[in-house]
Amino acid sequence: MAVKVARDRAPFFPPMSSAAAAPPPYPHAPRINHVDDYFGTHVVDPYRWLEEIDAAPAQRWIAEQNALTERVLAAVPQRAAICSRLTTLWNYERRSVPEKAGNLYAYFRNTGLQNQAVLYVTRDLAEPGRVLLDPNTFSTDGTVALSGASFSDDGTRLAYSISASGSDWQEWHVRDVAAGADLPDLVRWAKFSSASWRRDGSGFYYSRYDEPPQDARQFKDTTYFHKLYFHRLGTPQSADVLVYERPDHKDWSLGATTTEDGRFLIIDATRGSDRNNRVFLKDIASDGPVTALIGDGEASYEYLANDATTFYFRTTRDAPRGRIIAVEPGAAAVREIVPQSDDSLDAASFFGDAIVAQYLRDARAFVRVYGIDGRLLRDVVLPGLGSVGGFGGKRSERETFYTYTSYTEPASIYRYDLAGGLSSRVFAPQLAYDADAFVSEQMFYASKDGTRIPMIVTSKRGVARDGTAPAILYGYGGFDISVTPAFSSAVIVWLEMGGIYAVANLRGGGEYGEAWHEAGMKTQRQNVFDDFIAGAEYLIAEGWTSPAKLAIHGGSNGGLLVGACMTQRPELFGAALPSVGVLDMLRFERFTIGWAWTSEYGSADDPDDFRTMLAYSPYHNLRDGVCYPSTLITTGDHDDRVFPAHSFKFAAALQHAQGCDNPVLLRVEMKAGHGAGKPTSKLIDEVADRYAFLVLALGFEPTVDRR
Template sequence: MRLASLLLLPLLFAAPIAATPVTEDPTSPMPMPLTYPTTERGDVTETLFGEAIADPYRWLENDVRNDPKVAQWVAAQNRVTDAYLDTLPGRDVFKARLTALFDYERFGLPEAKGGRYFYAHNSGLQNQAVLYVRDTLAGEGRVLIDPNTWSKDGATALGESQPSEDGTKLLYTIQDGGSDWRTVKVLDVETGKPLEDELKWVKFSGFAWAKDGSGFFYSRFPEPAGGQEFQALNENQAVYFHRLGTPQSADVQYYATPETPKRGHSAGVTDDGRWLVIYTTEGTDNSNEVTLIDLEDADRTPRKLISGIDHEWSGVGNQGTTFYFLTNKDAPRSKIVTIDVAQANPVPRDLIAQDDAVLQGAGIVGGTIIASYLVDAKTEVRRHSLDGKPLGAVALPGIGTAAGFGGDQDDAETFFAFTSFATPTTIYRYDVKTDRATPWATPDVDFDPALYDVAQRFYESKDGTRVPMFVVKRKDVTGPAPTLLYAYGGFNISMLPAFSASRVAWMEQGGVLAVANIRGGGEYGKTWHDGGRLANKQNGFDDFIAAGEYLMAQGITGKDQLAIQGGSNGGLLVGAVVNQRPDLFAAALPAVGVMDMLRFDRFTAGRYWVDDYGYPSKEADFKVLRAYSPYHNIASGKVYPAILATTADTDDRVVPGHTFKYTAMLQASDIGDKPHLVRIETRAGHGSGKPTDKVIEETADLWAFAAKWTGLEVTAP
């Protein structure tokens, strides 16, 4: 079980049209400054560590669903933004092409239980993927759950799903309007009908069936106070067992830490059904404690196996009382150890030593340890016997990203997905015994990868650090050309090669895509992560600025041709570097960004992020945060690039107040006449579960805006 970040934003980005250019008359004068809505400026000022901090737009932190004044502000901002976007001639071209590019079959990884195969499928333009089941791998699939019938606007999504061990039941979650909250239900697989079971107040939870199918383990928070479900801090998460056919009020609590309410807990059951393994975290770091409960023990007494939230301990599997863990203790690029839990004081023993490559994850399938590594931000998959002996690498279809390889320890098969910037995601079946992969689902996309060039380059950052960056473009495009530069740079999350229909739409018009693997991510392990967080956060900003300078120095892009984009922590990145180097960029697209670094920890999941950002309440951390907080460092008197910020009203991960306040400050500042706008989606959240039609609409707006301000000539068929 690899612990997941609570700030990850899915990539929602995405290419050959020819014919008539749709551009504005180059002799036209610069547009007149936009008339922005009037935003009330409050007088809130707080003295923090001897400094008076003005927060004039604090009232915009209020929940848009419950505060009519904020709702009016949102409506007024959207009217101005929509009116401006309506003037962009490339918008309709992008929308039409994106619609065509998205119209292809997409499959999720199959999960095999009880001889059945469960998988997600989108026929192309469906707003939400549909869950199917097959009785044999080659058989016909039948629909189990079609979330497209759940709401008229397509914004109610199927979240997680997990079949029982015998494949007769399926637990699934409902995500409404992009919120992180989940409603949990159970389906009878044979009849396709839901049972009466329903669970509430579930968020950031793992799910684990009891092997006898009697019920499942999950994690939940206490019910928030009325009206606070999208704002209140998430604390006091606990692990429960739900027995099928009983109300949630009867669920048995298995593990909680009320004395430390900030700790979160997620549970899994070992393949042999004996052990409940509980992973306890406090933030977003890959650091956790491990607690075991022997389910064969009538007392179910928790036993602390790993104490202290200091290192990562991610379960790989077990053979009886021998547990296999991936850990970064004494191994910043991670290794695999064994622990014999039959011992009174078990000691971890090295099994697979740290490598020059970064160990990303591992599992036991078919009696073999299958481990995924990163080598310069590209995937390698290696096999080992249970005693640690190398068995060779899994042959992948090319250079790119492979993900999957899940399953039970005695499964003879597993599945993985492979993708790269020019390779649409393909699902493969992998036979563990023969070490052979065969395609299971191959997409048919209106896209010719032979027309594109994918290169990995390395450049020097401000302090001399060597940073990798992928550069993708049509082979016939010569520089300098309009370029979209993307990065994330946080929470140990790696930016890996992946196909995106959205990005293809940008590239086929002649735009260049650059993805920089800046510090703060996990591309080179713990050292790379540590090098771009807390007091080192500026290193990531410097890496991103250096990427832009490199693209210009190499003639890939030119002055007034560089647009930058990032989401969530990447939205923070974009906001910070625009403040620091507004002269370098022609356009900026910060999405769902963390923009107020002095108050981020006061809302929903924000408290988890102190692992990467630090504590605003601690003076040393405050000084670092104050120095780069996007909201607090907008520099009047400088000419800023064109900015189109995006957020959504139901984002309860990074609450939209961050972007609201940032936008208000931009519009009130003397930073030039280019547009500084916000696009606020309704019934959408941080990214997951967003309907296909909303993705297409939003991306068309973003690309048209970036094209306008980088000089990309958009051509219509």
């Protein structure tokens, strides 16, 4: 129930003890007497009004917060040099893994500082080729981005989707590849969808929701009843054919893949973010009905390939670390092709009679090639201990491509010859920095319950282990997502500044398979926070850093991680950087796609889940007068994945509760969403602000390369 409004005075910001000047008082945030009743427990929500993000009071407060943050960070003397160095190191050519489009290769290329990568096609990868699609022409500021792309089987058509201001809403268009011009086709109100072409090129399958209200509610309201449609080229969207829907399961998300032989449509149905799924089959050739193929939601099944009516899947059925099986419609049992190993099977693809399987071993990649009978043929020799991506393509192809990267090496592109088993590098980035000056070390530490947690620490060679270095500890820990080594210009600049960069592979992720994931879900969520806290304690005990010099960073589910850990152990960290975080665990399912995360977190509508989530919800566990770390909260005004009110409410509550001089700032990126498609210019500015804040909060004098 809600009761009358009570107004507080604007909080007073006392002078900071550091050398930095104190910001002025925080923008006034009225506290209202709003109380919700959860199973007899009364929970206050004094900043509920900030959920009305487009109302005048919220807009005024956001503008004042941004003005304060900009004023404070602009005053940090080193910010300009940091931004300049970031710009220099960001300015290098980057390419994506090529794919075949008919008789052409297609790939994305960013020459350096372009806001969005450009799609090229070429007959010879030694040449750049021609521009097929330049998303930088979609808007002057780079805030309209490409969000999906799919070539027809013969490579003559490209279906591509665009999203504005970081929104998850997609608008699909079709381009003639030879002419480089768009056809009249337009498909709107798709979300979380790819485009899967019929083999004859007559059209494509896609998933969408019903058209939302044409106002701010399209970025706030929950979305249910995902539907699968077929769009025939040359016809209006109103004529699109509804292929499959499940009105009896409003929380199912539907995706479709056409088999390479063009005969079948594989329909994937998941409930929210749960990786366990159901698989349905439609015979396209006979326009047959949709029938159940496999699964009742007890395991995950990822379609890989087919031989007529034999279908191959990567699955966790009876194999939490993953295996590959063959399924026949109506068969009583599945046939195992590649059994579960000691390592986590991260991905797989079929080429002729060979299977390329990507594994994770302690969060580092290795790749094996099997025969279609499951016989091990060879290992793929990789350049080092890092991450790979790619190995895609049609089953008929004799070559495939992959990327290799690590924390200190930018992503190179390799061609892999499937017959000979040899890799050759086809693209190597040219970047002006000294890679040999840095080193990554993997180490293991014990969490609170004794679980062995891997962590990779990257630093300058020979850095003193005397606790004086500033450090960033990054984590995610959720949704079966593995955090593996990847190059970042931003990380290199932080290392050049004298910083330590540590990444902990927490429970809740997918690094060790489904059992590792489940150990961080729902009632086990505290394990994730314990793992992260133990990682911080390990860095301190080993002399890498000290509490006053340690910052924690994470985004989305990682923002929840940071929020929970800084409220549970505020004395352990010098700074906290929660980005686009899930910070109100009792309200997340009320907005946009938040309901889909109940399989991961639980639901506040369930009494047991409610008690679990209330115990760690960052917004609800702030206590007046506690000295919290210096905190920079970041979000986007158009984030329709994690509703930005999470960050708004947490910022207001933290500013009110803060019991010491440590600053609490909110940075709201305008015309931006959850992060996907964010233009380069905005990325550089955001990182420059983050590092300027850490200079302020951790009180160190950075070394900034001014080349």
